[in-house]
Amino acid sequence: MKLHNNTIRGVHTALAAIFEEGQYADKVIERTLKSNPKWGARDRSFIAETTYEMVRWWRLINYLSPSNNPYDLFGTYWLMQGHSLPPWEEFEKIQPEKLKGKYEKLEDPALIESIPDWLEELGQKELGEKWEAEIHSLNQEADVVLRVNTLKTTRERLRNMLAESNISTHIIKGYKDALILDERQNVFRHPAFKEGLFEVQDGSSQLVAESLAVEPGMRVIDACAGAGGKSLHLAALMENKGKILSMDVEEWKLQQTKLRARRDGVSIIERKVIEGSKTIKRLKESADRLLLDVPCSGLGVLKRNPDTKWKLSLESIEKVRQTQQEILQSYPSMLKSGGQMVYATCSILPSENQDQVQKFLNSEAGKDFELIEDQKVLSHESGFDGFYIARLLKK
Numbered sequence: 081m082k083l084h085n086n087t088i089r090g091v092h093t094a095l096a097a098i099f100e101e102g103q104y105a106d107k108v109i110e111r112t113l114k115s116n117p118k119w120g121a122r123d124r125s126f127i128a129e130t131t132y133e134m135v136r137w138w139r140l141i142n143y144l145s146p147s148n149n150p151y152d153l154f155g156t157y158w159l160m161q162g163h164s165l166p167p168w169e170e171f172e173k174i175q176p177e178k179l180k181g182k183y184e185k186l187e188d189p190a191l192i193e194s195i196p197d198w199l200e201e202l203g204q205k206e207l208g209e210k211w212e213a214e215i216h217s218l219n220q221e222a223d224v225v226l227r228v229n230t231l232k233t234t235r236e237r238l239r240n241m242l243a244e245s246n247i248s249t250h251i252i253k254g255y256k257d258a259l260i261l262d263e264r265q266n267v268f269r270h271p272a273f274k275e276g277l278f279e280v281q282d283g284s285s286q287l288v289a290e291s292l293a294v295e296p297g298m299r300v301i302d303a304c305a306g307a308g309g310k311s312l313h314l315a316a317l318m319e320n321k322g323k324i325l326s327m328d329v330e331e332w333k334l335q336q337t338k339l340r341a342r343r344d345g346v347s348i349i350e351r352k353v354i355e356g357s358k359t360i361k362r363l364k365e366s367a368d369r370l371l372l373d374v375p376c377s378g379l380g381v382l383k384r385n386p387d388t389k390w391k392l393s394l395e396s397i398e399k400v401r402q403t404q405q406e407i408l409q410s411y412p413s414m415l416k417s418g419g420q421m422v423y424a425t426c427s428i429l430p431s432e433n434q435d436q437v438q439k440f441l442n443s444e445a446g447k448d449f450e451l452i453e454d455q456k457v458l459s460h461e462s463g464f465d466g467f468y469i470a471r472l473l474k475k
């Protein structure tokens with residue numbers, strides 16, 4: 081592959097915004113690409129992919145080549161990917177054989193997997209012997225997975241339509257609405273996306289709405305709806321019949337839900353901003369089904385958000401655990417008796433998952449609930465993101 085100075089500089093600018101200004105990688109890349117409309121499709125995907133991968137391997141790259149020079153860092157990454165470097169004077173200082181030797185001598189698992197030391201310790205403590213395979217899998221690039229919008233099309237029809245534009249996909253047993261792209265590409269510009277025939281949603285994430293056992297006509301609350309990924313899936317499973325109340329503490333996220341619902345042909349979603357405990361109390365025993373897709377560390381989605389590992393800390397994870405338990409202590413009151421609730425996270429840590437559910441069940445607020453089943457979806461076992469999904473019944 082031929083390297084170009086201007087795209088390497090684009091990557092460097094993006095990395096500086098991520099590491100020096102603490103901005104989110106996805107937003108930085110979006111902005112970098114938008115402000116350079118002359119770059120072609122190949123340059124754009126080079127910049128996006130290289131930035132994400134350099135963020136992922138940042139600690140290892142900096143260990144192998146401690147330097148502030150962007151060409152030293154990029155060149156090291158490029159060699160790590162198995163490419164060779166062109167004879168540019170910018171790369172003169174790099175000695176491939178020396179780097180190779182340094183890499184081969186590595187024994188520290190945190191350096192090898194390019195994660196902070198505290199995360200290696202936490203992973204070992206919480207996942208034991210499964211941690212090594214899990215973090216290895218979370219360091220691989222994610223597949224692009226589509227969720228077919230069954231309100232507008234079928235999986236076969238969408239698959240054929242994409243094939244006509246040379247986008248080949250495959251299906252996997254156990255994920256009934258999913259299509260996986262054979263080759264990574266930007267599908268947001270495809271007419272089928274603009275017509276609302278699919279959403280981009282990881283396979284594990286698609287298991288969440290599925291597990292809530294919704295039926296057309298039900299009254300469902302999605303209490304941490306965000307931009308509405310799961311609400312839209314619930315609406316499709318309910319055949320757009322009944323009512324979904326999509327709630328969140330962030331109004332701007334719910335605004336996105338509104339736009340996406342319009343595109344997807346969903347009319348049963350109402351939105352409500354959570355302004356405090358009063359909002360929850362007013363909805364007492366009003367829902368047949370309740371989804372708690374709670375805020376979490378995001379350690380299950382490192383494949384697609386590699387910058388998370390540099391932004392998190394033990395303190396921030398503890399804070400999010402507290403929010404999770406606060407939500408569990410109060411929101412289930414919105415469920416009718418005989419109703420079912422799903423507690424879900426995109427984390428692989430038991431302390432955010434089964435331990436939280438157990439703590440709830442042992443508390444006064446959980447005394448009327450029982451656990452029906454739970455799924456601990458690990459990335460190295462499923463191939464998709466890491467998730468936790470627990471289904472509970474209110475007696």
Ligand SMILES: C[S@@+](CC[C@H](N)C(=O)[O-])C[C@H]1O[C@@H](n2cnc3c(N)ncnc32)[C@H](O)[C@@H]1O
Pocket residue numbers: 303304305306307308309310311327328329330333354373374375376403407
């Ligand atoms: C995992 S995200 C939700 C993703 C969303 N369900 C989807 O499928 O796109 C968690 C959401 O919880 C929201 N949140 C944070 N604290 C909350 C609280 N106390 N009550 C309700 N939602 C909260 C966040 O704003 C965020 O949108």
